Amino acid sequence: NSSIVSSGCGTGQKEAELYRAGYHNIIAFDFSKTAISMAKASNRDAKIDFQVNNTLNMTKGLRKKMSKSDVWVDWMSMHNMNREQQVKSAKQITSLDPHFLIFRTFSKLDPEYKQKRRGLLDSILPGIYRHFSNLEEIKTLFPNYSAIKLLNDKPKSSKKFIDARAAAKITVLMINMKYKV
Numbered sequence: 275n276s277s278i279v280s281s282g283c284g285t286g287q288k289e290a291e292l293y294r295a296g297y298h299n300i301i302a303f304d305f306s307k308t309a310i311s312m313a314k315a316s317n318r319d320a321k322i323d324f325q326v327n328n329t330l331n332m333t334k335g336l337r338k339k340m341s342k343s344d345v346w347v348d349w350m351s352m353h354n355m356n357r358e359q360q361v362k363s364a365k366q367i368t369s370l371d372p373h374f375l376i377f378r379t380f381s382k383l384d385p386e387y388k389q390k391r392r393g394l395l396d397s398i399l400p401g402i403y404r405h406f407s408n409l410e411e412i413k414t415l416f417p418n419y420s421a422i423k424l425l426n427d428k429p430k431s432s433k434k435f436i437d438a439r440a441a442a443k444i445t446v447l448m449i450n451m452k453y454k455v
Contacts, residue, residue, distance in 0.1 A: 275299065276344040279372070281329050282351025286313030286322065293320040301339055303327040304351075329363040330355075337370070346372040350443075353379040353407060364415040375419060375448035379407045412446050419448035 276297060280289050283302035292300060298321060304310055305328040313324045327336050329351075346367055352360055367375065413421045425445040 277301075277342055278345045278347060279340045279343040279370075280347045280349065282349055282354075283313060283324065284309045286317050286324060288347070288349060289313070289322050289324075290317045290320050293317075293322055301325070301336070301343070303336065329366045330359055332366060340370050343370060343372045345374045345376065346370070347376045349376075349378045352377060360415060368416060368418065371450065371452070373450050373453045375416060375450075376445070377412060377448070378443055378445045379412070407444065409444065409446060412448075416448055418451050420451055422447045422449070
């Protein structure tokens, strides 16, 4: 019965996997109308609430739906915000008081990115801001949460996923201290 909110859901693959695993209370949103259209079209059988929205200016209706969320998943969208936007987004997220947060973002571990790899992503997603994070920086955004670093991927030379070649990634699980046992 856990409720999951997924920000930056893109075309909905992660959310479809969660649905198939038995989580049927999922709200997923992305700022891209195209991505949400694709998510809805490719996941017609899953009853997932896909919406065009973002954490910087969530609608009241979306905030109300998400107010009882157990898990907030932000998969590679916080790195598309500058620091001021990250702080605003974090305030929006924490005001909803989820039990758990899961973040995946680009890491500062790949020093070649700015010189050699930025053009790779810019050719596909021009004009998208990319902010590199580290665990301490993520912790400062969410002071009422205890953070556990789950995964730290080194850059790969995979042709399947463009971001796998572009930068290292960090995944963090954060536990709301109010609910920690």
